[in-house]
Amino acid sequence: MAGCTYRNLVAKLVMTGDSNVGKTCIVSRYTENTLPSYLSTVGIDFKTKTVIIDETPLKLQIWDTAGQERFHTLSVSYFRGAHGFILVYDITNSVSFQNTSLWMKDIKMKAGEDVEVVLLGNKCDREDEREVSKERGEKLAWEYGIPFFETSAKENINIENAFHMLSEAIYAQRSSVLIDQNVVNLTEPKKSSSCISCR
Numbered sequence: 345m346a347g348c349t350y351r352n353l354v355a356k357l358v359m360t361g362d363s364n365v366g367k368t369c370i371v372s373r374y375t376e377n378t379l380p381s382y383l384s385t386v387g388i389d390f391k392t393k394t395v396i397i398d399e400t401p402l403k404l405q406i407w408d409t410a411g412q413e414r415f416h417t418l419s420v421s422y423f424r425g426a427h428g429f430i431l432v433y434d435i436t437n438s439v440s441f442q443n444t445s446l447w448m449k450d451i452k453m454k455a456g457e458d459v460e461v462v463l464l465g466n467k468c469d470r471e472d473e474r475e476v477s478k479e480r481g482e483k484l485a486w487e488y489g490i491p492f493f494e495t496s497a498k499e500n501i502n503i504e505n506a507f508h509m510l511s512e513a514i515y516a517q518r519s520s521v522l523i524d525q526n527v528v529n530l531t532e533p534k535k536s537s538s539c540i541s542c543r
């Protein structure tokens with residue numbers, strides 16, 4: 345729309361799942377289109393990327409939490425206030441798949457029942473070492489009522505799609521999106537709420 349200044353919508357996304365499933369690589373692939381030199385996440389880090397949804401910029405603040413058990417308390421403390429989660433398992437590690445139910449419990453407990461979640465089965469480039477079938481991933485996601493993708497941070501498969509789907513779902517929820525980095529509930533209709541200087 346001509347002469348229109350958009351509000352600064354910010355959404356907090358949190359990466360979660362067991363250690364070594366590829367959370368840091370997924371964030372790096374999505375935000376910088378590279379893979380990091382391997383370093384296990386210690387504590388918390390975040391990256392940002394702006395996406396355009398329905399002609400409106402939405403700034404994603406992507407928090408990469410550590411999956412290691414010893415950082416569990418710290419990691420889940422970042423769940424509160426999140427608008428969306430990327431819950432990751434490794435298709436070559438069935439334990440990481442089983443543990444998604446524990447991560448899901450943490451999400452529901454700390455972030456609420458209505459939060460948006462996408463389930464990712466990462467490392468789908470390692471077909472030879474697969475321990476979790478695609479059907480099992482799809483079935484679990486169906487039971488949770490959430491979207492599912494098999495991804496590869498290494499080969500850049502479905503990474504963009506996963507973030508885009510999550511962003512769209514959060515945007516559609518509008519009442520829980522942040523404006524100008526302050527927590528403000530959006531109650532206006534879609535068009536007017538995304539544009540503050542149209543007269």
Ligand SMILES: Nc1nc2c(ncn2[C@@H]2O[C@H](COP(=O)(O)OP(=O)(O)OP(=O)(O)O)[C@@H](O)[C@H]2O)c(=O)[nH]1
Nearest residue numbers: 363364365366367368369385410411467496497498
């Ligand atoms: N083949 C393959 N390897 C991957 C992929 N994604 C990540 N990896 C490898 O998996 C290992 C762990 O990746 P990270 O991104 O550090 O995993 P993480 O989930 O952030 O681990 P924590 O920080 O300990 O929670 C690294 O050796 C990566 O190179 C992928 O899509 N394919």
